[in-house]
Structure formats: C-alpha cells, structure tokens
Amino acid sequence: MIIAVIGGGAAGFFAAIHSSGPGIRVLLFEKSPKLLSKVKISGGGRCNVTHRPIEISKLVKNYPRGEKFLKKAFAHFSIPDTFSWFESRGVSLKIEEDGRVFPKSNSSQTIVNCLEDEARKLGVQIQVSNGIKSIQRKDQGYILITDRGEVAVSKVIVASGGHPNLGAYDYLNLLKHKLIKPIPSLFTFNTPQEPIRELMGVSMGDAVVKLEGTKLSYRGPILITHWGISGPAVLKLSAFGADWLHEQQYRARAIIQWNADLSEQAYSEQLTGYALLHPNRKVYSHPLFGIPARLWEHFCMQADISEAQLFGQLAKKLQNKLVQCLFCYPVAMQGKTTFKEEFVTAGGVALDEIHPETMESRLHPGVYFAGEVLNLDGITGGFNFQAAWTTGYLAGKSAQRS
Numbered sequence: 001m002i003i004a005v006i007g008g009g010a011a012g013f014f015a016a017i018h019s020s021g022p023g024i025r026v027l028l029f030e031k032s033p034k035l036l037s038k039v040k041i042s043g044g045g046r047c048n049v050t051h052r053p054i055e056i057s058k059l060v061k062n063y064p065r066g067e068k069f070l071k072k073a074f075a076h077f078s079i080p081d082t083f084s085w086f087e088s089r090g091v092s093l094k095i096e097e098d099g100r101v102f103p104k105s106n107s108s109q110t111i112v113n114c115l116e117d118e119a120r121k122l123g124v125q126i127q128v129s130n131g132i133k134s135i136q137r138k139d140q141g142y143i144l145i146t147d148r149g150e151v152a153v154s155k156v157i158v159a160s161g162g163h164p165n166l167g168a169y170d171y172l173n174l175l176k177h178k179l180i181k182p183i184p185s186l187f188t189f190n191t192p193q194e195p196i197r198e199l200m201g202v203s204m205g206d207a208v209v210k211l212e213g214t215k216l217s218y219r220g221p222i223l224i225t226h227w228g229i230s231g232p233a234v235l236k237l238s239a240f241g242a243d244w245l246h247e248q249q250y251r252a253r254a255i256i257q258w259n260a261d262l263s264e265q266a267y268s269e270q271l272t273g274y275a276l277l278h279p280n281r282k283v284y285s286h287p288l289f290g291i292p293a294r295l296w297e298h299f300c301m302q303a304d305i306s307e308a309q310l311f312g313q314l315a316k317k318l319q320n321k322l323v324q325c326l327f328c329y330p331v332a333m334q335g336k337t338t339f340k341e342e343f344v345t346a347g348g349v350a351l352d353e354i355h356p357e358t359m360e361s362r363l364h365p366g367v368y369f370a371g372e373v374l375n376l377d378g379i380t381g382g383f384n385f386q387a388a389w390t391t392g393y394l395a396g397k398s399a400q401r402s
C-alpha cells in the first residue's frame, strides 16, 4: 500500500509517522524547499507544543471553530498523549505558569529534529520542492499530479495547512469538498483615533473586553500598544469574533472593563468609601483598583477631574464619569494587526464532510485530512499544534488500518 501525505508541517509529519507500518510505503510531498517551517518559527523560536493537561470538555472551549468535531477527535489523542509521545522520544517538556508547554531546551529545533528523526527511522520518503497540483480518483486509489509528474497511490492524507487565499486550495477542486472561505484569526485591534494609544506599554493583568453588538466577552490581560490594544483577552476576542469582525471590515467598538472582578456598583461604592476615609487625598495621584498610574491619570482627564480635585469633594457626576471609564471604556477599532506574525487561518475544508474519529472524507474513501487545512483553529497557547498532532495522528492511524 502507498500512502501519500501532502504537506511537510506538523500535521503532515504526525500523519506520515503514524501511517507507517509493515508493507506500507509512505511518501510525503512538500511544495516548499523547507520542512516544518512553521514549527521552527513557532512560539518565538521555542515552539509552544501544546497546553497544560486539561479535561477535554475544557480543552475544546479553546477552539472558536471545530469545538464539537475536536471533542470526538481528542477522545483518541489528547494533551497527555502529546506529552508521552514526545517525552518517550527523549524530548522533555515543561509547563509554564500560563499553561503553555515548551520543550525544556527552549528551542523549536528539538521538536523539528524529533519529528524528522522519527519519520526517517520509519522510512517515510520525503520529497521537498514537489507540490501537489491535483488529486484524481483512479480505480481503487488516487493519482496525484505533482510538480514533477504523476504518482499513483492507494490513499491520500491532505495536510497542506491554512492559507488566507482561497486559491491555495484549488488543487483540491476535483475532490469537490465544501470550503469555508479563509479569514484571519488571532490579531490585535488597531485604534488609530484613540488617545489611550499614548499609554503604550501599560497593561492590566485581568480585564474584560467585549465587542459591542455581540455577546462576545473575554477575560484576561490587556496590553496597550502604540497602534491599539493587544494581550490574551483581545486575541481571544479576535479569534471568537473572527467572522463577525471580518463582516464589519474590522470596524467595531470594543468595551473594556479594566478590573474583571468589579461591577459598576462596586466601583461606585468603593470610590465613595475611599472618599470617606481619605477626603483630603487627590484623586489624580491616588490610583485605585489596581489601575496603573498613567491609565488612572488618563481616566481622570477623560472624566474632567482636575489635578487638584480631592476625593472628599468629588461631585457625583464626575465620580460617575470615572466609573464609566473604569467599567465600560469604549475603544473604536479600525483595522487589525497580525499578532507577532502568529496568524492562524479560520476557514478551510468544511468539517461536516469529514469523520471526526478517523479524519476520513465522507465523500472519498481513502482520503483523509489533518491540521489547519480543516475549518478548525485554536487560540494562542499551544492549541493549534495540539489540533495538528491529534488530527495528524488519527489520519495516519486510520489510513494505516484499512
């Protein structure tokens, strides 16, 4: 049996490795001259391989697209399997405080080497600079039209990754799978008209960001940058709001609650209580609620509170304005910026045409899909690679089986 794997990325390598077996010839085709190039640059060169082990029901909540599909897939290969797979091949992993998992070496090259060594050991035949131009059904198998000619194979695993242009999926046309238009996910919000941009570098450790006009609301750190707002809460919002924001052409209003634990009423009550205790303190120079000094001063200015204003004489109207800044600060988004070049594509091959437990096409027996070519994507934190390992594993194992 000959199994062709299309794509030399994380999902393609995992699929090739797990489809190998006695009497099986595995051919891996990579159109570029380089293998595992995203793994190499991922996680700032450290490769955030997966996330801290969590229950599957919680894990799937990190996938804006593919939640239900992955729930079934993760039942077969999940985070603990990723740990044991790499660790049993000599790659020690470490869990960081925020749950991200990296190789102890702090180098993505460790992961690249592990995958390449394993594939080589199993006899996977790798062809770089040989892209697939089309896939055609022939008798019981498939014919691949490659840059270097035709190849007849028994089965095909498609692991060609995501791409922002629909044209990149043209080579799959003959399979007639439904494609969901690719759009970007994981980006920061540009806010060119907003004065808070002047506070670049200021961050809040636990805030809430909402998208006005939607029910989307995410909690986590927020960072003010020189072009807008960023940080895990914003990235999460960008991923879960990817479709809606795309429809709005990235013009929307984000509402920030700067301290996630405090309600509007709690802010008011605590300000009133503080004024009773410290009536002669200047509002301007006494930031409360864990708000950094520069941000607090900015809120005072927005609320028309002068530098000399004392807490004890703060008019209700001005206090209310301050509470509004703290509880529901509006930020006009105009455009987006890719997060540290760590972009992920939402969209791709529609999941309802794929079996979630085998990754086999429901339209073509013997054709499997794995990784970001599918309409699934995760937020930052190692979730995208986890999806690539899981779907690659399942595609490989299923192709090997029958």
Ligand SMILES: Cc1cc2nc3c(=O)[nH]c(=O)nc-3n(C[C@H](O)[C@H](O)[C@H](O)COP(=O)(O)OP(=O)(O)OC[C@H]3O[C@@H](n4cnc5c(N)ncnc54)[C@H](O)[C@@H]3O)c2cc1C
Pocket: 006, 007, 008, 009, 010, 011, 012, 029, 030, 031, 032, 034, 036, 037, 038, 039, 041, 042, 043, 044, 047, 048, 049, 050, 130, 131, 132, 133, 159, 160, 161, 162, 171, 340, 341, 342, 343, 344, 370, 371, 372, 373, 381, 382, 383, 384, 385, 386, 388
């Ligand atoms: C800068 C950056 C940093 C990232 N960091 C992280 C991280 O730390 N943790 C995390 O979980 N996720 C991270 N991601 C996301 C993660 O890299 C991807 O989700 C993951 O690489 C997807 O794997 P894949 O194998 O499906 O696709 P890819 O890695 O994109 O691999 C697909 C391969 O297929 C090849 N190909 C395409 N078409 C053809 C064709 N017709 N014929 C032959 N070959 C073809 C491509 O050249 C490519 O090499 C990062 C992404 C970027 C861009």
